[in-house]
Amino acid sequence: MSEMITAELVDLDLSADTKEAAARSLAERMVAQGRVTDLEGFLADVAAREAQMPTGLDGGIGIPHCRSAHVTEPTLAFGRSAAGVDFGAPDGPADLIFLIAAPAGADDAHLTILSSLARQLMNADFTSALRSVREVAAAAALIRGEEPDRAPAEGASARKDPAVASVAASADATAADTGTAPTGTAPTGTPSAPAATAQAPSAPAGSAPETAASAPVPDAAAFRIVAVTSCPTGIAHTYMAAESLENAGREAGVELVVETQGSAGFTRLDPAVIAAADGVILAHDVPVRDKDRFAGKPTVDVGVKAGINRPAELITEVRGKAQRGEVTSGSAPGTPVERAGDSSEGYGTRLRKWLMSGVSYMVPFVAAGGLLIALGFAIGGYEINKAPSVMDHFVWTQADSWGALLFQIGGVAFGFLVPVLAGYIAYGMADRPGLVPGFVGGAISLTVNAGFLGGLAAGLIAGGVVMAIQKVRIPAALRGIMPVVVIPLISSAVVGFLMFVVIGKPIAEAQKGMTDWLNGLTGTNAVLLGALLGLMMCFDLGGPVNKVAYAFATAGIAVADPSDSAMKVMAAVMAAGMVPPLAMALATTVRGKLFTRTERENGKAAWVLGASFISEGAIPFAAADPLRVIPSSMVGGAITGALSMAFGATLRAPHGGIFVVPLIGNPFLYLVAIAAGVCVTAALVVVLKGLRKPVTDAAPGADGGATATAAGRKQPVAA
Structure with missing residues (x-):
């Protein structure tokens, strides 16, 4: 197994002024070392990952990363920029830039090392040393976590560099305090943690589930939190969020255990630890696996970057929910806007996500029903909408009967549009408890001829009512029946009353007005x-x-x-x-x-x-x-x-x-x-x-000419 980072993969004077240029400069070093086979294909994968979510972190760190079929082995390149490069971090440009490249099928050992690096980035001593290190070999040794007297020949200068020696001394002190020895394969120097907050090592992907956090259940006097972190690639943000939450937990005096659902697999939290927990923090950008394990507990559900940037706020928030008795019912993972109510987002953003939740679930009904109706007209003619029910009249050999069948099936599918729209808007707002009042409100919208606009209103009202009910402090004995009986009963009654008696008729008039306006367009x-x-x-x-x-x-x-x-x-x-x-x-x-x-x-x-x-x-x-x-x-x-x-x-x-x-x-x-x-x-x-002007330092493409960058920067153009 070759070294993940060598001196040739380090640039302590990175001159790039944009994140695309920085990624290209570091990727070219990977190409030169035979770690990347197709520069443009790899950069396109990096850009695609960057488009999902900016990779800039507070503290001047940028970690562009991706899995790519163009990577031969897990590789890390490091660049240090004097001017800084904007990677979208809230606090400004990054001066420490790590380009992480993992093959499409990277082995677990390498990914575990990468996860250790991600955690180490939360260590202020480590990042300070990287800012002061003078030699590329010393920087590579520091990132590898090698002790000064154990570095290979290329790290001779590393043994002399005071920055490396300082971090190594910190690592030795930590090892002495915790009774563990430095591994020599992953960054060291992470502050020691109590047994209850220590992260269990990741299990290889595909292995049989084990129980994590084998430490005993924490002392009853402490507030207990369990957390899950995950990100799309499972390489960097997953482990950085875990480290950040653990550090914040120690500072806040709470017992906090994290399950990292990363690329190297994950070790499940011990059910006893979950049962004893007073609150849950889910910091993720992909669906949490087995999310229903946390049902019935106060839960804060946010994106993974919130776990990195504001862990103390999340801990305070989950403690507040526990004090107010707010709990979640649990839900099947994988909804399109699972974290639509992230408290870090503005109301306008959350409203858009809630509405798009309903639309995204409605579209398949529209497509299926609309195509069936259209085929019914194509086969049976434009009078097919007046055909009798196929239950009363269907002749196998008549095209009209088949046209009527398709038309009537499509009509049934269309009948679900407004209830599905309303139901899943409420679902986006309040999770599974919002489904019942949302569907009820959508069906009432059809009954009172409020149509599409009525469905929008019903979904928002249903979600709002459920969210209001969930904020009420409920005795522990009643929490089990809340999502099954109490919430559906009360919310459906409130939504039904409002739709039938208060707002249904005005919305129906507005729907009719919009239809008349549309019909009048010429x-x-x-x-x-x-x-x-x-x-x-x-x-x-x-x-x-x-x-x-x-x-x-x-x-x-x-x-x-x-x-x-x-x-x-x-x-x-x-x-x-x-x-x-x-x-x-x-x-x-x-x-x-x-x-x-x-x-x-x-x-x-x-x-x-x-x-x-x-x-x-x-x-x-x-x-x-x-x-x-x-x-x-x-x-x-x-x-x-x-x-x-x-x-x-x-x-x-x-x-x-x-x-x-x-x-x-x-x-x-x-x-x-x-x-x-x-x-x-x-x-x-x-x-x-x-019209783009050519540049002279573009990497040659597969066709022998210079090719474009992954993000549309200047490039040579063939005539």
């Missing part, structure tokens, strides 16, 4: 609406703005007999959403030299994704070069949306892309509108990329 107004919807569809490629436009369109056709104007809006929205991926595919085909090899491969897939109305097919291009790709896509989408409305194209199906063209009114002109937007976007992207 001429220039319709074209402008199409352009606006096209801009929204292409702004964030499947994000919140895109979903708002899509939800507006599907709300109009989510009835058995949609108006002509509603079907025109649906057609314009789907046409515009197809433009970005198709345009990127076209651009990579006609001017492939402007794109990296990875982007050209993505372009091939974008043909199919775009034709299927999957706007997300353009995300890799937008993430790599947002200032050129997104504005170009918005221009093309606006043109397509406007032309579709001007041509009077209609669509009964809410999805399907090119495959539902037979169900489109004026299909030829509809395709013309799409082609126009695709050509405009592709032309703009090619022109904008062609």
Whole structure:
């Protein structure tokens, strides 16, 4: 096993001024050492991980990292920047930058070492030494955790460096205090912890579950907290959050045990420790495994960076919840916005996440029901909506009967739209207890003809009512029946009263007014609406703005007999959403030299994704070069949306892309509108990329020429 970091992988005078340039500079060292096989492919993976969440941490630390098929072995490169590089940390630029590269199937031993480094970054002595170290070999030895008198030959200067000697002395003192010896393979010097707060070593992935925190249950006099940390790659943030929480727990005088669900597997918390805990902290960006273990306890549920940056606040918050008797019912993991109510976010952000929770669960019902209804019309004609029930009349050999069957199944699926929307908005706000009042409120919205708007209101009200009930201090004896009996009963009654008696009728009037306005759109107004919807569809490629436009369109056709104007809006929205991926595919085909090899491969897939109305097919291009790709896509989408409305194209199906063209009114002109937007976007992207000035230090690409960076920085452009 080769060293994870060597002197050749250290740059103590990193001159990069952006995070993309810093990653490139350090990655080039990995390429030179044979640790990375494809520079551009690896940088694209780093950029994709960075797009999920900034990797800057308080204290001047940046830790860009990823798993990649282009990495041959787990590798760490370190750079120190005098000017600092912005990695999105709240307190400013980072001067200590660690680029962590793990293979797609990294072995557990290496990942355990990486996790030790992540924990060590929480040690002020360690980071101070890195800022003062003078030799690259000394820095490499310091990061490896080698003692000065045990460093290899390359670390001769390390033995002389006072920074390394200082940290080593601290490590020896800690080892003496705790009765343990330095390992020589992972950073040392982490302050000693009581047995109750010590993190058990990670178990290899796939191994049989064991019990973590084998230490005895803590003294009854102390406040006890159990915590879980996890991040998308499971390499850095997972372990840094654990270390930060443990340190804060010691300072606050609480007993705190952490389960790190990282890449190297995880060791489960002892059930006895969980049972004895007074509160739970979940700091995660991926679903917590076996989350129902923590049901019935006061819980703080936040993103992993909150565990790193503000652990003391989380401890205070969970203690406050315990004092007020606030508990969670537990929930199945993996919801799209599981942490929608993170206290670190503003109300506007949380509101958007709650609404998107409902929309994301509603969309499959829209797609299935809409396509079934559209196929029913295609097979049985436009009078199929007047056919009798197939339970009373169905002839196997008649096409009309099959058309009626598809239409009626689609109608049933559409009947779930508003209840599902309301139910999962409430779920995003209040977890599983919000489902019952949310579904009840959504169903009442249909009963009083409040429609889509009523579903939005019912979901928000249901979630708010449940959240209010959960804040009431409840005797311990009643907590078990709260999520099953008390909360559903009270919340459903309150939501039902409000929807039937108070707000149902006004919302129904507003829904009718919106429908009448939509039906009255003609001429220039319709074209402008199409352009606006096209801009929204292409702004964030499947994000919140895109979903708002899509939800507006599907709300109009989510009835058995949609108006002509509603079907025109649906057609314009789907046409515009197809433009970005198709345009990127076209651009990579006609001017492939402007794109990296990875982007050209993505372009091939974008043909199919775009034709299927999957706007997300353009995300890799937008993430790599947002200032050129997104504005170009918005221009093309606006043109397509406007032309579709001007041509009077209609669509009964809410999805399907090119495959539902037979169900489109004026299909030829509809395709013309799409082609126009695709050509405009592709032309703009090619022109904008062609204006970039070449740089002289770009790494050679696979095709022999210089290739683009992963984040759209300056690059050589072939003529």
